[in-house]
Amino acid sequence: MADEKQSGKQIDFWPDFRSFATYPVQRKKIFGAAPKLFTIGSCFAIEIRKAFQARGLTVYPDYTSIQFDPATQILDKLPRQRALMHYDTFSMLQEFECAFDLWTDRAASFIEVRNVEANSLLGSDLIFKDPTRRMIYGKTREALADVSTKVDQTFRAGLDAADVLVLTLGLTEVWRHTVTGRYFGAQPEFGFGGGIGKATFHQSSYPENYANLRMMVELLRTNYPAKPIVISVSPIHLESTFSDLDVGTATTESKAILRAVAGQVCRDFASRNVHYFPAYEMAQFSHEPVWAPDGRHVRPEFAASVVAAFFEAFGDEAVAP
Secondary structure, eight states, rough: OOOOOTTTTTOOSSHHTTTTTOOOOOOOOOOOSOOOEEOOOOOOHHHHHHHHHTTOOEEEEGGGGGGOOOTTTETTTTTSSSSSSOOOOOHHHHHHHHTSOOOOOOGGGEEHEEEESHHHHHSSSSSETTTTTTSEEEEHHHHHHHHHHHHHHHHHHHHHHEEEEEEEEEOOEEEETTTOOOOOOOTTTOOOOOOOOTTEEEEOOHHHHHHHHHHHHHHHHHHHHTEEEEEOOOOOOOOOOOOOSSSHHHHHHHHHHHHHHHHHHHHHHHHGTTTOHHHHHHHHOSOOOOTTTTSSBBHHHHHHHHHHHHHHHSSGGGGOO
């Protein structure tokens, strides 16, 4: 990817831009060799996390360190998946609010669950779900509170330990809890079930997502004034839409809103070590194969290329393989 034509300067003209064999990322060193990274986001963030770990880097939150009882607790797809997903800025902001003690009543959003797959997995007609995250259940309310609290603690510990904070934005379609007004981590009935009738669909707007991301950055700047923050937008297409649009149009609208939000927030905080990374653009303009056979997810090889570009853009050149 290195090219003397690039030399850290933006490429102003399309023919010059297209002349690069790989995406011409701008260089701005913000960390040294082997940084410890904190990542949060959707399934693209999971792929990036895997690519970071393949380089031998430490990535937080370390969800695999959480001890839970599979007979009484379900923690998403751990230990198989190794991380939790956050698709939207609403569920992401809730995690930061909880980490910094601005939201202390997560348990108020717990719901009772009957007659879904999770009941069978836990062997009980009545179990409980934390819908503000994706797939977290307990056989009792106490068991759920225990595993949910451990996620809270692991999230905050990861923020404390990391050198660089990476936020990846996924989509704008969200579900609002009908009782507490908080937001679900995924649509009702997602995964192992539960939540039908407990939330209303909301097609979120640019102002809402801008406010959410700005608040996240302000919280991080207040608590970690020196840690670099990198914001990107996931290129992965929506699997489905709950809007009145087709899924292709809904995907485009979602990404357009989030890309505009990311750009504006990075400009707002440009002098405070907040940076945009063009993962979304790399997928759109790449010369290499990007998409997995399903046409929605990215190939692991492309995720590795994104991570290589990340280090070329922000790290010591010696870090890149």
